Amino acid sequence: MSEANRPPEAMTRARPHPLLELTRARVLEFVREPEAVFWVFIFPVLLAIALGIAFRAKPPDKLRVAVLAGEVGRERIASVLAHSPDIEITTLSGEEAAKALRTAKVDVVVVTDSAPAPPAATGQHAATLPRLTYRFDPTRAEARAARLAVDDALEREFGRGDVVRASEERIVQPGARYIDYLIPGLVGLNLMGSGMWGLGFAVVQARTRKLLKRLAATPMRRSHYLLSFALSRLVWLVAEVATVVGAGWILFGVAVRGSLVQLAVVSLLGAATFAGIGLLVAARPRTIEGVSGWMNLVMLPMWLFSGTFFSYERFPAVVQPAIRALPLTALNDALRTVINDGAPLLRAWPALLVMVLWGGLSFVVALRIFRWQ
Secondary structure (H helix, E strand, O other), rough: OOOOOHHHHHHHOHHHHHHHHHHHHHHHHHHOHHHHHHHHHHHHHHHHHHHHHHOOOOOOOOOOEEEEEEOHHHHHHHHHHHOOOOOOEEEOOOHHHHHHHHOOOOEEEEEEEEEEEHHHOOOOOOHHHHEEEEEOOOOOOHHHHHHHHHHHHHHOOOOOOOOOOOOOOOOOOOOOOOHHHHHHHHHHHHHHHHHHHHHHHHHHHHOOOOOHHHHOOOOOOOHHHHHHHHHHHHOOOHHHHHHHHHHHHHHOOOOOOOOOOOOOHHHHHHHHHHHHHHHHHHHOOOOHHHHHHHHHHHHHHHHHOOOOOOOOOHOOOOHHHHHOOOOHHHHHHHHHHHHHHOOOOOHHHHHHHHHHHHHHHHHHHHHHHOOOO
């Protein structure tokens, strides 16, 4: 039987569901845009590598101390300070030391006076140790720390008795590093960018090409068209999250301490939230320039305040409630609850509620105000 003679019921049964076809079209549009693939999959990994290297875990810097050449007792002082694991000692002339101190090449300069210190003041070795003067800039934290370290090392060597004996236990482990804090933030940032830019540009581009007007005249439901954008974003969700989390694990040893199922739930909710916001932002603009301005206006506060690159707790307490109400803040908090803390999602229920409200309300409003021509 030819297509023309086929009964309408049979043609209806053979035709795929409009929502499935629309979602497939959105997925193909994404694959055919190299720029979108770069910003979604490659850029977050490059950003993680750059910031992970810049803020990598490394031994603490030694405090730089200079002693003046040719002064009384210089050799003995230099010998004592050279045995301190936290001090890097160097010998300079008076002019060199002044320049090094002025340009922050050294943290403190130890100057010895010709007259020895009184024995009663510094113990049994004081008669052989000259008076000392510490030259440093008190406005620099490193200089104050170097002054205390030098004083402690010399007093310990020349007769001071310690009332309390203590030892150090230095702990450096994954979980407290900057890169451990950064990776969940990059996942959240990536979900926001792909959800908003990917949807916003596609919708406005279809509007400028008069495609929306033609689609609106078809028998499809308008809610199916908008929902297809959200579903197409979810198709790439696993790859987006796995790219960033996998790069963090392979390159820097950033482990997911919580359940992968919970990570998937948070990521799914975050992607749906920003898909709804992206549709809302793209509901009215008629040009790419117009939607770009609205996208930047919406995302810029979240770039700055939502704790992607540093903790939002640095901001004043009076603005903390408003910051926590931002969708990216909620997503980042939920991701860190799973990835860094390994805690159950129930602990992050306020953040999950914020995302549900933002995503649901945005989609409903977008459906009501959407411009089809």
